[in-house]
Amino acid sequence: MSRSLNDASGRRVRPGRLGWFDSHARLLYGLFGIVGFLVFWEFGSRAGIVSEYFFSRPTAIIEAGIVEVQIPRFWVDVQASLTEFIAGYGLAIVLAIPLGLLAGWYRRVQYALDPWLNFLNSLPRIALLPVIVIAVGLGLASKILVAFLGAFFAIIIPTIQGVRTVDRRYLDVATSFGASRRRVFLTVVAPSTVPFIVTGLRLGIARALIGVVTGELYAATVGLGVMIKFASDALQTDRLLFGVLLFTLTGLVGVEGIRRLEKYFQRWRPIKAGANP
Numbered sequence: 001m002s003r004s005l006n007d008a009s010g011r012r013v014r015p016g017r018l019g020w021f022d023s024h025a026r027l028l029y030g031l032f033g034i035v036g037f038l039v040f041w042e043f044g045s046r047a048g049i050v051s052e053y054f055f056s057r058p059t060a061i062i063e064a065g066i067v068e069v070q071i072p073r074f075w076v077d078v079q080a081s082l083t084e085f086i087a088g089y090g091l092a093i094v095l096a097i098p099l100g101l102l103a104g105w106y107r108r109v110q111y112a113l114d115p116w117l118n119f120l121n122s123l124p125r126i127a128l129l130p131v132i133v134i135a136v137g138l139g140l141a142s143k144i145l146v147a148f149l150g151a152f153f154a155i156i157i158p159t160i161q162g163v164r165t166v167d168r169r170y171l172d173v174a175t176s177f178g179a180s181r182r183r184v185f186l187t188v189v190a191p192s193t194v195p196f197i198v199t200g201l202r203l204g205i206a207r208a209l210i211g212v213v214t215g216e217l218y219a220a221t222v223g224l225g226v227m228i229k230f231a232s233d234a235l236q237t238d239r240l241l242f243g244v245l246l247f248t249l250t251g252l253v254g255v256e257g258i259r260r261l262e263k264y265f266q267r268w269r270p271i272k273a274g275a276n277p
Helices: 015-047 058-068 072-105 107-122 125-136 140-164 168-176 181-218 224-233 237-265
Strands: none
Touching: 015 058, 058 237, 072 107, 072 140, 072 181, 072 224, 072 237, 107 140, 125 140, 125 181, 140 181, 168 181, 181 224, 181 237, 224 237
């Protein structure tokens, strides 16, 4: 007879089954939710429950995508949007993380940055688009700048907060053992701030993508945002939603990459008893 174990809810589960479901639970539940939604959407559209005029249907979006990828202009749009996103998001990471660490560690730096961070973060980026276009033109630079502004504040603010919330006991222990201020920062503060930085990076991906789309919808001649705009004007909802899907997939891939990076850098952290994976 095979032995059985109790899971978190007290039910009797065979060891092999428990281990397999635990290791694949995130993927299985995610797939179940996505597939269920797509099935409802497809059959709901065909049955008239969901309006195809506004939301099309999954199979129509796939068909539109197959046609779209065969058009040379599509790949020019993809290249432009990816360039804007990668450049804007990358620049935000390079500037926001070091500045956030410095502002969190040195109080005077935080005092100097706080008014600007609060003002610019409260200001809707879309309101700056006319000024940005006048300053840098209609080319890639304006969209890169909008993507940068969206991601920058999403990254720097959690980073500052992460440094400020480091457990004081860890700092006292490191100092009592004679660690220099620089060593305390590198070995205690920086690792403790990683979860906050990762949170900012995840938020920054979405904000950067929003910046790219907004910039392209407002003033651009190339990019996936332009494709979405033209599809909207022509009432081609399947083509429009295909463009939206590409931005969504880009965000999902980016967030998953950040999640794996977080998992790699936090291998040293102990797993709390009773925590769900």
